Amino acid sequence: MPVSLAKYVRSAFHGRVLNDVLPVSPTCEHLAEHLSQWLAGERLGSYDGPAPLVRVSATESSWAEYRKAPE
Template identity: 40%
Template sequence: MTALTGEHRIGKRFRFEAAHYLPGLPDGHQCARLHGHSYEVEFVLTADRLSGPGFVTDFGDLAPVKMMIDSALDHRVLNEALPELVPTSENLAAYLAGWFVEHVEPGLPGRLTAVRVSETASSWAQFEVAR
């Protein structure tokens, strides 16, 4: 069999419920008023080489992400939980990527490549980490 070169990628999804509103939108815009979503967030990691028995990163090592989401975002008003940003999906994806790189990635063999945030089943925003 021919050996191929490339990268391995894994993804882990997390879900939470939260509300938000987006200031600065025109009167009557549906997103200007307080409303809620069932959010889905996916973290995508990659590695040039697999570690351990053949992992990019052990999925169990991503438990701190679930703990942070459950404690800081789940069943919250995102404008209050994250007052430093306007809680669009785009901004939330970038925020979560930054948090992950600072708090989780240093202890992992894999590295974060992207975070995707979905407010609905048919829409998403993605932040790709530049290295």
């Protein structure tokens, strides 16, 4: 996990009720989308690589992934 993402997760979510923090229900799918979009917004300069892929685990054997489709 990138350091900037770890800091964001700690400051935005640690010790808080996710239903109170996010404007949508805190499913793995919504969390993956939110974090991927946050990472995309943190990119500096003229980065033109692929959008960040984020995987959020629900259990040891299930997860959701999100990557914004190219425009």
